[in-house]
Structures are given as C-alpha cells and as structure tokens.
Amino acid sequence: MSPSTSDVLDLDSLLGDDELALREKVRDYTVQRIKPNIARWYESAVFPRELAGELGELGVLGMHLEGYGCPGRTAVEYGLAAMELEAGDSGIRTFVSVQGSLAMTAIHKWGSEEQKEQWLPRMAAGELIGCFALTEPTAGSDPSSMTTSAEETRDGWVLNGTKRWIGLASIADVMVVWGRTTDGIRGFLVPAGAPGVSVKAIEPKLSMRASIQCEVKFDGVRLAPDAILPGASGLRGPFSCLNEARYGIVWGAMGAARDSYEAALGYAATRLQFGRPLAGYQLTQEKLVNMLVEIQKGTMLALHLGRLKDAGRLEPQQISMGKLNNVREALKIAREARSILGGNGITLDHSPLRHANNLESVRTYEGTDEVHTLVLGQHITGIGAFRG
Structure with missing residues (x-):
C-alpha cells in the first residue's frame, strides 16, 4: 500500500529504515515464492517441506529470539514479517509461528543449555522442525483439564495421552509436549520416531490446506531424565x-x-x-x-x-x-x-x-x-x- 492511495494514514512513516528493509525482503519472498504457487499447494493440501530451509535462510524462524543461531530481531520486525507471509497464506505464517513462537520459544525460554544448543541453531536454519503439543481432543480452550500424563520412573519418564490439532507434527523432528505430572504441568522434548508415538494428519480440511495439523498419540513413550524442560512449571x-x-x-x-x-x-x-x-x-x-x-x-x-x-x-x-x-x-x-x-x-x-x-x-x-x-x-x- 502506498501513502498516496491505500496507506492513507502514512503508517510507513512510523517505521524505521531497518524495519522497512526487512518488510520489503519478506514481501519480495512472498510475491516471488508463495503467491505463484499457493493456489496449487492449497488445492493439493500440501505444505512444501523445502520451504523450511528457505524461511530459515530468510531469517524468520525464531527471529525474535537471541543467541543460538537465532536472528535476534525486534518484535516489530517479527510482526512485519508475519504480516507479509500471511499476505501469501495463513498456512505459511502458521509454520513460522509454530516453529518459532511456540516450539523454539519453549526451548529458548524454558530449556536447559544443552537442549538449547542441541535444537535451536538447526531449527533457526530450518534444518530441523519442531511442533508444540498442548491441545487435546477435549481440552482446547481449557488446557488445565488436559489428561496427558508423564510419570517419573527410575530411569526417566513415561508419557501417555493424546494431543489434537498439533501443527507440523507429521514432519517434526522434535515435539514439545505438555503433560501432567505429580508436580503439575510440565513440558517435555520428544524426538520424532520415539517408540510409542503415532501421528495422524487431520484431513480433509476446508481451511489451512497448505498447512499441517495432526492428532498425536503417546502410548507408554519412554523418555530420558533430561527430556524435561527444567524451567517450565505449570501453565x-x-x-x-x-x-x-x-x-x-x-x-x-x-x-x-x-x-x-x-x-x-x-x-x-x-x-x-x-x-x-x-x-x-x-x-x-x-x-x-x-x-x-x-x-x-x-x-x-x-x-x-x-x-x-x-x-x-x-x-x-x-x-x-x-x-x-x-x-x-x-x-x-x-x-x-x-x-x-x-x-x-x-x-x-x-x-x-x-x-x-x-x-x-x-x-x-x-x-x-x-x-x-x-x-x-x-x-x-x-x-x-x-x-x-
């Protein structure tokens, strides 16, 4: 939108040079890469996995986070990027949101130093994908009623339960899973392919077709003691x-x-x-x-x-x-x-x-x-x- 036509309030004048440059960079990517292909992706109900690396190179994965290979951009810059990506499609912006605002933020904010070093640099690059498993079939707006449980054992944890509407779960390399313990609700990092984890894509859908949402079941999933996010306790x-x-x-x-x-x-x-x-x-x-x-x-x-x-x-x-x-x-x-x-x-x-x-x-x-x-x-x- 230009100031003379659609930007009647001249909101661009409220942005700095770095913010405008970042916006134009993401806008160009959206125009050249997303808009020419999104109708086909949407109709075919496909999220192209190769976009992860491209978005990492663009610098929009965990872009508000500092260190560990993360871009360390401002909140406004992150917002501008989200706006430009969703001008292409909500499903593409949702990928960036699940990867960066949910999975990466959970590790960055609540994880151990070892967990941060293990996951964040490659997630910021789009080499690894994460998901965030909170919602359950009967616990959407009220996560305090979740039934997924993690029982502590002598050699770690055992995870049981079902999560639903989990974005990116079928292509995730690591799952951030929230479950009930004797100490309240805690977060766990579950590697993809762990025995006892089953993932089923939710389809067909009338919405977010160029995105991925899944139901995930955890049946006696055994986790190491250090799978827990040490800093997170409660909702x-x-x-x-x-x-x-x-x-x-x-x-x-x-x-x-x-x-x-x-x-x-x-x-x-x-x-x-x-x-x-x-x-x-x-x-x-x-x-x-x-x-x-x-x-x-x-x-x-x-x-x-x-x-x-x-x-x-x-x-x-x-x-x-x-x-x-x-x-x-x-x-x-x-x-x-x-x-x-x-x-x-x-x-x-x-x-x-x-x-x-x-x-x-x-x-x-x-x-x-x-x-x-x-x-x-x-x-x-x-x-x-x-x-x-």
Whole structure:
C-alpha cells in the first residue's frame, strides 16, 4: 500500500529504515515464492517441506529470539514479517509461528543449555522442525483439564495421552509436549520416531490446506531424565509461548486482510458492469473504504503492541485485544472482498475466499473470540467468568 492511495494514514512513516528493509525482503519472498504457487499447494493440501530451509535462510524462524543461531530481531520486525507471509497464506505464517513462537520459544525460554544448543541453531536454519503439543481432543480452550500424563520412573519418564490439532507434527523432528505430572504441568522434548508415538494428519480440511495439523498419540513413550524442560512449571510455561504466537497473529491477520483488499481493489478497477468499472459505483467504494479503514486501524494497533513489546511493557490482555479485533475484522474483510469478485471469487484464481477459509482457523486457534473476550472481561471487571 502506498501513502498516496491505500496507506492513507502514512503508517510507513512510523517505521524505521531497518524495519522497512526487512518488510520489503519478506514481501519480495512472498510475491516471488508463495503467491505463484499457493493456489496449487492449497488445492493439493500440501505444505512444501523445502520451504523450511528457505524461511530459515530468510531469517524468520525464531527471529525474535537471541543467541543460538537465532536472528535476534525486534518484535516489530517479527510482526512485519508475519504480516507479509500471511499476505501469501495463513498456512505459511502458521509454520513460522509454530516453529518459532511456540516450539523454539519453549526451548529458548524454558530449556536447559544443552537442549538449547542441541535444537535451536538447526531449527533457526530450518534444518530441523519442531511442533508444540498442548491441545487435546477435549481440552482446547481449557488446557488445565488436559489428561496427558508423564510419570517419573527410575530411569526417566513415561508419557501417555493424546494431543489434537498439533501443527507440523507429521514432519517434526522434535515435539514439545505438555503433560501432567505429580508436580503439575510440565513440558517435555520428544524426538520424532520415539517408540510409542503415532501421528495422524487431520484431513480433509476446508481451511489451512497448505498447512499441517495432526492428532498425536503417546502410548507408554519412554523418555530420558533430561527430556524435561527444567524451567517450565505449570501453565505459565505453555501460556508464555502462546502469547508469542498470538502476538504474531495480530500482525498476520492484517496481511491476509490487506491482500484480500488489494485483490478486490484491483478487480474492481478493471471489471466492467453496465459500461463502467465496479470501482466507480458508490456501493463498491463503500465496501473498499470500510475494508481500508479497518486495515489501517488494525495495522496501527499491531504496531502499537509491537512497540510496547519491544519496550517490555506488553500485557496479555493487550495481546487478547489485538488478536480478537484483528482476526475478526480480517475475516469480515476477506468475505467482503469476495463479494466484490462475484462468482469469480469462489475460484482459487483469487485469494479472498482462501484467506477467509484460513482465517476461520486463525480465529479459533491460540484462543477463540470467546476466550479473548473473557480475558478482557476479567481485566475490566475484575471478575473471572470462564466457569459457571
């Protein structure tokens, strides 16, 4: 979006040279590598494994983390990268989020020095892939009710349970698995192919088709004593990682929204109806303006949260507000953009309906609208309303 047309508020002027350069680098990659291929990947329900190494080379895997081969970029830079990748497809941004904000963050924040050295450099390069196994078939929004258990033995741990909707599990080299112990909920690193681990991809899907989600079962999986993440105890461990992922979603959703808007704007400028372009009709202009207003507001919100995060002042309820607003509005924008495309909008030649389908998943994972509403409700009233 240029300042003279779609960036009405000139939000680019709020970004520094390094931030703009990083954004352009990721945008170029998205335009050249993702957009020409995403319709085929989406239709075939394929996530190309080779993208992992490319995204590592691009510097977007664990990009907010310091040391151990990680890029060490700012929160705003990470957000800008998420926005550009999701302008390509939510599934691609989800890969970066699961790898960096969830799996790598868990190891970086809560792992031992040996675990960090073993996994993080090669994960940052995209040579190894990680997943984050928290959600269960009956424990999505309420992870405190998880039933997966880890029993300590004389020679380590024994893990039992089932996890569901686990991104990247079928291609992961290491799984960050959360389970209940006698000391509360703890995290464990489970190598791929460990005896007793079975992984089944969830398909067919109507959303996130260029991504991977799985059900994972752990049946008497034996782990070494040092498989545990020593620094994580209780739900604070996984929640700290979820907040990193939610923050990226605040930005990413605006990428999907912007791409949907730009698709509709371009189409409306060239599609003739009753002898004039669709863009020349008042109803179409109203739709485009409403989309743009929400994109500019949502991007400004994301940038504000990024500045707070870089200053060390970002609070969970602020992330909830960003995730709730931006995904909700992005979904509305993608649907409205499809309406401008008419019947042509239901084909994969155009991105808005694909974005809308993907955003149905984004709206659900990392906290539903209802969960983030209750987080904010508790913050403003002081009363928790999650139960009863």
